[in-house]
Amino acid sequence: MPEKGQDLIQLRWHSRGGQGAKTAADFFTQVAISEGKYSQAFPEYGPERSGAPMRSYTRISSEPIKLHSAVYKPDAVIILDPTLVGTVNVWEGLSEEGEVVINTRLTPQEARKEFNITGHKVFTIDATGIALDELGRNIPNMPMVGALVKVSGLLELDHVIEGLRKTFSAKFGKEVVEKNVRAINRAYKEVRTEDA
Amino acid sequence: MSTILPLTGNESGAEVMRQIAPDVVAAYPITPQTELMHRFADYVADGKVPTELILVESEHSAMSACVGASAAGARVMTATSSQGMALMWEILYIAAALRLPIVMPLVNRSLSAPINIHCDHSDSMGARDTGWLQLYCENCQEIYDTGIQAMKIAENKDVLLPVMVCYDGFILSHTVERVELLEDHEVKGFIGEHIADHPLLDVDNPVTYGPLDLQDFYFEHKRQEAEAMRNAKPVVLQVAEEYEVLSGRKYGLFEEYFSKDAEYIMVCLGSAAGTAKAAVDELRAAGENVGLLKLRVFRPFPAEELVAALADAKRIAVMDRADGVNSIGGPVFSEIRAALYGRSSAKISNYIYGLGGRDIDIEMMKSVFQDMKDGKYAEEAFYLGVRE
Numbered sequence: 001m002p003e004k005g006q007d008l009i010q011l012r013w014h015s016r017g018g019q020g021a022k023t024a025a026d027f028f029t030q031v032a033i034s035e036g037k038y039s040q041a042f043p044e045y046g047p048e049r050s051g052a053p054m055r056s057y058t059r060i061s062s063e064p065i066k067l068h069s070a071v072y073k074p075d076a077v078i079i080l081d082p083t084l085v086g087t088v089n090v091w092e093g094l095s096e097e098g099e100v101v102i103n104t105r106l107t108p109q110e111a112r113k114e115f116n117i118t119g120h121k122v123f124t125i126d127a128t129g130i131a132l133d134e135l136g137r138n139i140p141n142m143p144m145v146g147a148l149v150k151v152s153g154l155l156e157l158d159h160v161i162e163g164l165r166k167t168f169s170a171k172f173g174k175e176v177v178e179k180n181v182r183a184i185n186r187a188y189k190e191v192r193t194e195d196a
Numbered sequence: 197m198s199t200i201l202p203l204t205g206n207e208s209g210a211e212v213m214r215q216i217a218p219d220v221v222a223a224y225p226i227t228p229q230t231e232l233m234h235r236f237a238d239y240v241a242d243g244k245v246p247t248e249l250i251l252v253e254s255e256h257s258a259m260s261a262c263v264g265a266s267a268a269g270a271r272v273m274t275a276t277s278s279q280g281m282a283l284m285w286e287i288l289y290i291a292a293a294l295r296l297p298i299v300m301p302l303v304n305r306s307l308s309a310p311i312n313i314h315c316d317h318s319d320s321m322g323a324r325d326t327g328w329l330q331l332y333c334e335n336c337q338e339i340y341d342t343g344i345q346a347m348k349i350a351e352n353k354d355v356l357l358p359v360m361v362c363y364d365g366f367i368l369s370h371t372v373e374r375v376e377l378l379e380d381h382e383v384k385g386f387i388g389e390h391i392a393d394h395p396l397l398d399v400d401n402p403v404t405y406g407p408l409d410l411q412d413f414y415f416e417h418k419r420q421e422a423e424a425m426r427n428a429k430p431v432v433l434q435v436a437e438e439y440e441v442l443s444g445r446k447y448g449l450f451e452e453y454f455s456k457d458a459e460y461i462m463v464c465l466g467s468a469a470g471t472a473k474a475a476v477d478e479l480r481a482a483g484e485n486v487g488l489l490k491l492r493v494f495r496p497f498p499a500e501e502l503v504a505a506l507a508d509a510k511r512i513a514v515m516d517r518a519d520g521v522n523s524i525g526g527p528v529f530s531e532i533r534a535a536l537y538g539r540s541s542a543k544i545s546n547y548i549y550g551l552g553g554r555d556i557d558i559e560m561m562k563s564v565f566q567d568m569k570d571g572k573y574a575e576e577a578f579y580l581g582v583r584e
Contacts, residue, residue: 033374068368
């Protein structure tokens with residue numbers, strides 16, 4: 001993530017319709033606002049089809065956010081589905097120091113080779129594995145949130161868990177929410193950095 | 197006391213409707229308005245608002261039911277977008293001419309054809325001369341604040357005209373932002389009770405709405421309608437002042453963002469005004485003498501005040517998210533240039549942008565300021581961000 005003091009952080013989420021990137025981007029914003037920050041989340045709406053590539057965006061700042069355009073220069077990209085690499089330009093506008101959080105079983109070093117990544121900082125997380133273990137379904141969005149919380153330091157893990165219980169309990173029931181809590185906690189611990 | 201919540205623009209609009217708790221809402225769903233009415237319908241179903249929600253078979257019927265209910269003396273709201281408002285067309289004029297204070301969030305969306313669900317201002321701009329007030333919002337907070345003010349403006353006895361609260365489809369309607377809400381009782385106290393002077397249902401004092409009105413009186417009635425629109429300007433300002441006392445948030449006819457001493461001024465409305473502010477911030481930091489005039493109230497059109505605010509500009513660029521398709525320029529441009537005629541020597545250029553949801557970013561905004569600085573000018577509108 002950019003150095004402290006830079007007050008606008010912009011995230012871009014890459015996924016396929018149905019993987020929950022919109023929910024994740026919105027949820028990230030919701031927790032940021034609960035922490036007293038300013039934040040904005042919005043998906044790029046195209047034809048809404050399950051499986052189609054889609055993007056979502058999150059902005060976070062200590063000040064009111066004026067911009068209402070798409071994010072062209074993200075500080076980090078979060079890739080929920082590695083099969084998107086090569087299909088869409090997931091690196092577009094990402095700076096040399098920009099961060100990549102990608103859903104894969106590979107180590108960051110292996111991921112660099114596999115996905116042909118030069119520059120950037122690479123973090124990997126087996127979000128699909130965690131989702132299958134904990135939820136029994138391949139919905140990798142909450143593990144990706146857990147990994148992003150760890151590597152970005154943008155939100156407090158406690159606030160994320162608290163926010164998850166508060167927001168989703170009524171809709172999905174306690175059992176499903178607790179499975180997601182476990183998924184987030186695991187991803188927070190299991191996300192891999194390059195120097196590890 | 198206030199509550200801070202993460203809300204989309206549509207959720208902000210639904211909160212406005214919940215807190216106003218109109219007597220009657222008649223509506224038909226259309227993208228991108230749908231979630232607003234979806235959420236409000238939940239409030240009605242859950243018993244959180246006592247509103248009579250009439251689910252009609254078209255927008256023409258929605259506005260017709262609103263007209264009937266408002267004439268009967270009820271406090272009335274609806275919401276729509278794009279084709280939906282196009283279908284309301286003839287009833288829009290009737291709502292205004294019968295002097296019915298209906299409030300309608302209009303979630304701006306382009307008009308067919310080709311079919312497109314994304315934002316531009318073609319829908320509201322086409323309705324600019326229907327006799328409705330039009331207030332434009334920059335962000336989700338403004339949707340909330342403007343919605344509440346709109347009810348009080350509409351019902352003011354010197355106005356009694358319907359109000360459109362215009363906000364950008366998807367760019368605001370589906371974007372989550374931080375929104376500060378007032379308490380329910382504060383909103384109720386602010387807008388007060390609606391007591392219609394001549395309700396249809398007052399059978400002891402019978403009145404007629406919408407009778408035949410030929411050469412003898414039609415003209416006088418239209419003249420009064422025009423006067424009501426003129427009256428609306430000071431009322432908008434007065435309500436904004438009262439709202440500032442309540443909320444701490446300031447509103448006016450327009451916002452002057454570093455434009456008071458600027459040589460180069462952009463005029464813009466809606467969510468793009470936020471992106472324009474970010475461009476002004478960057479250019480000001482680099483020592484450029486630029487500013488933004490964000491238009492909030494398009495109807496009534498604040499001509500006198502705009503002339504004063506733009507008098508010292510060297511150049512003005514007017515941004516339109518709707519094309520007049522008229523070979524002369526967009527609607528905001530035409531009004532601004534007409535207002536400044538003979539009262540400013542500034543060159544005024546016009547930019548058409550963002551049709552059908554085409555994104556406008558900070559670099560494009562900066563390019564408009566650069567054009568002004570470079571003296572780029574044409575009688576005809578420039579198209580920004582289009583493939584020629």
